[in-house]
Amino acid sequence: MSFKLPSLNYNYNALEPHIDARTMEIHHTKHHAAYINNLNAALDNTPAAGKDLEGIMAEISQHPVAVRNNGGGHYNHTLFWEVMSPGGGGEPRGELMDAIVKSFGSFGAFKDEFSRAAATRFGSGWAWLVKNENGLVVSSTPNQDNPLMDLADVKGTPILGIDVWEHAYYLHYQNRRPDYISAFWNVIDWDAVSAKYRG
Amino acid sequence: MAFKLPALPYGQSELAPVMSEKTISFHYGKHHQAYVNNLNSLIVDTGFKDASLEKIVMEAEGGIFNNAAQVWNHTFFFESLAPEGGGEPQGDLARAIERDFGSFGKFRDEFSKAGATLFGSGWVWLVKNSSGSLDIVQESNAGNPMLRDLAPILTLDVWEHAYYLDYQNRRPDYIGAFWDIINWQKVGSRY
Numbered sequence: 001m002s003f004k005l006p007s008l009n010y011n012y013n014a015l016e017p018h019i020d021a022r023t024m025e026i027h028h029t030k031h032h033a034a035y036i037n038n039l040n041a042a043l044d045n046t047p048a049a050g051k052d053l054e055g056i057m058a059e060i061s062q063h064p065v066a067v068r069n070n071g072g073g074h075y076n077h078t079l080f081w082e083v084m085s086p087g088g089g090g091e092p093r094g095e096l097m098d099a100i101v102k103s104f105g106s107f108g109a110f111k112d113e114f115s116r117a118a119a120t121r122f123g124s125g126w127a128w129l130v131k132n133e134n135g136l137v138v139s140s141t142p143n144q145d146n147p148l149m150d151l152a153d154v155k156g157t158p159i160l161g162i163d164v165w166e167h168a169y170y171l172h173y174q175n176r177r178p179d180y181i182s183a184f185w186n187v188i189d190w191d192a193v194s195a196k197y198r199g
Numbered sequence: 200m201a202f203k204l205p206a207l208p209y210g211q212s213e214l215a216p217v218m219s220e221k222t223i224s225f226h227y228g229k230h231h232q233a234y235v236n237n238l239n240s241l242i243v244d245t246g247f248k249d250a251s252l253e254k255i256v257m258e259a260e261g262g263i264f265n266n267a268a269q270v271w272n273h274t275f276f277f278e279s280l281a282p283e284g285g286g287e288p289q290g291d292l293a294r295a296i297e298r299d300f301g302s303f304g305k306f307r308d309e310f311s312k313a314g315a316t317l318f319g320s321g322w323v324w325l326v327k328n329s330s331g332s333l334d335i336v337q338e339s340n341a342g343n344p345m346l347r348d349l350a351p352i353l354t355l356d357v358w359e360h361a362y363y364l365d366y367q368n369r370r371p372d373y374i375g376a377f378w379d380i381i382n383w384q385k386v387g388s389r390y
Contacts, residue, residue: 026367026368030367030368031368034368065318069318122262122265122340122341123319123320123321123339123341123358124319124320124359125319142319143318143319144318165319165359166320166358166359166360166363167359167363167367167368170359170360170363170364171363171364171367174225174229174360175225175229175230175360
């Protein structure tokens with residue numbers, strides 16, 4: 001069985017003005033789709049074909065680099081679409097908020113640390129909010145790596161991620177990555193992030 | 200002494216349609232300029248304060264290396280281009296390409312493939328190695344082949360900011376168009 005491009009829970013223009021429709025459409029139908037096509041091609045006729053994506057991530061160091069790059073690309077983009085919503089923004093509540101306060105001191109302190117991780121990732125990559133045995137931590141990974149990968153510096157379950165490849169924001173924000181990161185806070189679906197936190 | 204953004208050897212609109220004026224205005228006016236500004240603020244109060252750009256590229260690490268190498272790489276890249284560029288190299292470089300790749304067409308294919316397959320942000324380079332032969336190498340992010348004792352001859356920026364406004368996800372189309380604006384006279388002089 002091969003991987004398929006998941007559909008979004010909202011229209012391409014639904015996240016405007018924070019993320020524009022053209023960016024969303026190209027990001028989903030071209031970039032994400034290409035990772036899936038390349039992943040399927042890389043897994044075709046190998047023992048890993050048919051394994052679930054999380055399982056592949058957990059042993060990614062044993063796979064060819066094409067599986068790492070494209071499998072990561074598929075996992076990361078799928079999570080990214082899921083943690084955004086036109087009705088997003090604000091702050092989390094309940095258990096997740098308690099955990100953020102416990103790990104970072106305050107929501108504001110978490111927001112600053114996550115934004116800084118996203119702004120300072122040099123080149124292409126992602127910033128993450130990760131749940132692991134230490135509670136919640138912020139990390140960033142290059143290219144399409146992620147915290148599920150056995151080779152990640154900070155390992156755990158990603159519950160929120162922001163794509164800071166230039167393709168995620170260049171049509172609308174060009175070199176102004178910090179403006180894109182600020183806007184991202186307006187579209188975070190904290191219910192979806194909370195659900196990932198609860199597991 | 201602070202580094203300055205070097206002037207472009209052509210007008211910002213002159214590489215169109217291969218690279219639009221808007222792309223150059225951001226790539227040169229914002230990205231290249233930001234690397235220069237960041238480098239200048241990072242080296243204040245360090246041993247690199249009065250160092251040459253090459254020395255910083257060769258010896259620095261972390262943020263200082265990233266910004267210094269991006270200044271160097273972009274300067275080298277923009278100087279490799281010309282509105283009336285394209286065609287094929289002449290003379291010694293043409294003979295060396297034929298000797299080491301078989302033909303200009305084979306070199307072009309191999310260089311283009313290296314650009315298309317570099318995953319993430321980075322640069323593809325035509326270099327001369329210590330034994331005098333030509334090679335094609337990929338470097339991620341701010342990577343520069345001088346650190347591996349390879350002399351840069353030509354480079355192509357495949358960071359998405361280099362082509363996204365004009366080509367979006369179609370990096371191969373950007374690479375295909377790049378061949379029309381290479382300044383082979385300048386590139387040949389480096390060989």
